[in-house]
Amino acid sequence: MVSSKRTAFFISDGTGITSETLGRSLLAQFDSIEFAQVTIPYVDSIDAANQAVIRINKQADQDGIEPVIFDTIVDAEIRDILSSSRGILVDVFGSFLRPLEKALGVNSSYSVGKSHSIVDDQSYKIRIDAVHFALDNDDGARTRHYDQADVILIGVSRSGKTPTCLYLALQFGIRAANYPLTDDDLDDLRLPKALQIHRHKLFGLSIDPDRLAAIREERKSNSKYASINQCTQEVRGAEALYHRYNLPYINSTHASIEEISTKIISEAGLNRRLA
Amino acid sequence: MVSSKRTAFFISDGTGITSETLGRSLLAQFDSIEFAQVTIPYVDSIDAANQAVIRINKQADQDGIEPVIFDTIVDAEIRDILSSSRGILVDVFGSFLRPLEKALGVNSSYSVGKSHSIVDDQSYKIRIDAVHFALDNDDGARTRHYDQADVILIGVSRSGKTPTCLYLALQFGIRAANYPLTDDDLDDLRLPKALQIHRHKLFGLSIDPDRLAAIREERKSNSKYASINQCTQEVRGAEALYHRYNLPYINSTHASIEEISTKIISEAGLNRRLA
Numbered sequence A, B: 001m002v003s004s005k006r007t008a009f010f011i012s013d014g015t016g017i018t019s020e021t022l023g024r025s026l027l028a029q030f031d032s033i034e035f036a037q038v039t040i041p042y043v044d045s046i047d048a049a050n051q052a053v054i055r056i057n058k059q060a061d062q063d064g065i066e067p068v069i070f071d072t073i074v075d076a077e078i079r080d081i082l083s084s085s086r087g088i089l090v091d092v093f094g095s096f097l098r099p100l101e102k103a104l105g106v107n108s109s110y111s112v113g114k115s116h117s118i119v120d121d122q123s124y125k126i127r128i129d130a131v132h133f134a135l136d137n138d139d140g141a142r143t144r145h146y147d148q149a150d151v152i153l154i155g156v157s158r159s160g161k162t163p164t165c166l167y168l169a170l171q172f173g174i175r176a177a178n179y180p181l182t183d184d185d186l187d188d189l190r191l192p193k194a195l196q197i198h199r200h201k202l203f204g205l206s207i208d209p210d211r212l213a214a215i216r217e218e219r220k221s222n223s224k225y226a227s228i229n230q231c232t233q234e235v236r237g238a239e240a241l242y243h244r245y246n247l248p249y250i251n252s253t254h255a256s257i258e259e260i261s262t263k264i265i266s267e268a269g270l271n272r273r274l275a
Helices: A016-025 A047-061 A076-083 A092-104 A120-135 A159-170 A185-190 A209-219 A228-244 A258-270 B019-029 B046-063 B077-081 B090-102 B121-136 B161-172 B185-186 B209-219 B227-244 B255-270
Strands: A005-012 A035-038 A068-072 A088-091 A149-155 A176-180 A200-206 A247-251 B004-014 B031-040 B069-071 B088-091 B151-155 B177-180 B202-206 B249-252
Touching: A005 A016, A005 A047, A016 A035, A016 A068, A016 A092, A016 B019, A016 B090, A035 A047, A047 A076, A068 A092, A068 B090, A076 B161, A088 A092, A088 B090, A092 B019, A092 B069, A092 B088, A092 B090, A120 A159, A120 B161, A120 B209, A149 A159, A149 A258, A149 B088, A159 A176, A159 A258, A159 B121, A159 B161, A176 B031, A185 A228, A200 A228, A200 A258, A209 A228, A209 B121, A247 A258, A247 B069, A247 B255, A258 B209, B004 B019, B019 B031, B019 B069, B019 B090, B069 B077, B077 B088, B077 B227, B088 B090, B121 B161, B121 B177, B121 B249, B151 B255, B161 B177, B161 B255, B185 B227, B202 B227, B202 B255, B209 B227, B249 B255
Parallel strands: A005 A035, A005 A068, A068 A088, A149 A176, A149 A200, A200 A247, B004 B031, B004 B069, B069 B088, B151 B177, B151 B202, B202 B249
Antiparallel strands: none
């Protein structure tokens, strides 16, 4: 399927996250090409731009084919330097800002770095508070702050609860607690009391038993915990519990953390706390 | 400065992260307009598209002005439905995929959702491992795994170490430990032994004392811990320590978690463990 290899550069005067995110989405549409990916952030000076051009041209020589460059640079002079390189330039801001200015009837501010600066004391606080909330309410150790949770994820050990809670916190400022379902909960098919009173906040995670076994095997090799029998039994129990209490749940097996998180927001109707 | 208010929709057949990230960067260039932001993910059916159109048109009525729509939808039929709405459509894939196909000399795969699917068992494992590494090596409680760390962040309490470590883990798969500098370390201006042997991995965080005091005040109101004197002394001590050992460090005061993280990667020359 893969017929050739190219390098893709994501270049920005800021963090590079916008050009990276967009560039990757676009490249994913070309599955016949294998792309090596390089991010060059903070290209906010003539000097940095010249260095980037040297790097791009060197890569072009090495690959024997022009790299693709996704840039989100606002400063015209810096962008001009980049466009002198031997790459195929996808000029993100250039493509959209002019048409948008026309449609909106106002000029945009072409200040360097402006586009990437998302600093805002209030947002920072919301995110940090959400991260600490996730950490303080991880793994069921404490349940007394569940009244402050936006959502409480439940699931068996290693079904993806903790990373999902942290992603919800960092990306969206959502306060997510998590509670691991134990054999006791699963044998009785009863929700623990601490969870029953917050039933409307519960969201279940499930996972295919063989995938779960593989993940647990990495952690505790050859253990009962990682055996396919144990994993199958726990997953079946968890799903039975979700059905019994009519709780929403998703299967995380073929999903990224981004997908799990955004589906939970969507299905549980959560409000993002960040703008 | 703000002259009007509009609504911006970020619409996607997947998580919505690409259209949101790009849309926000573009909107940040228009500081004379206040945008209310709405993300509608998983618009992957005719039905979902029709519902989105109803919502957009209703918003247009309410605002008295057309919303802006950033969409990353691959399916032509679904996109056509969206374009029938009363919004200003910024068609992200439409704008870039054709020119890219031409430049690269191959067709792209216009499969629904393809663009957003970043599921890959190996990446999942790397990210999860990095998250658990950050959690297990948070706050200096354990130092024996520092040999496996890619970077060890040091700084005073509440200077942003933990959220940064978690962001590095989730976004880049980087294994980041963190160690809080205590009064003992700062009084002696000596690095603890556990850190000295990993000196090449250390990266310092600093923060303006008044900002630190405000953050700590939220946590422990009217405490010595949150007093401006204590904060000033700790920050001065931390910076003196960084200088004494010639450690790289950044000031997190006016930076987002994304900026802190990407600057650390850039300045410490860290390798991302994800693609």
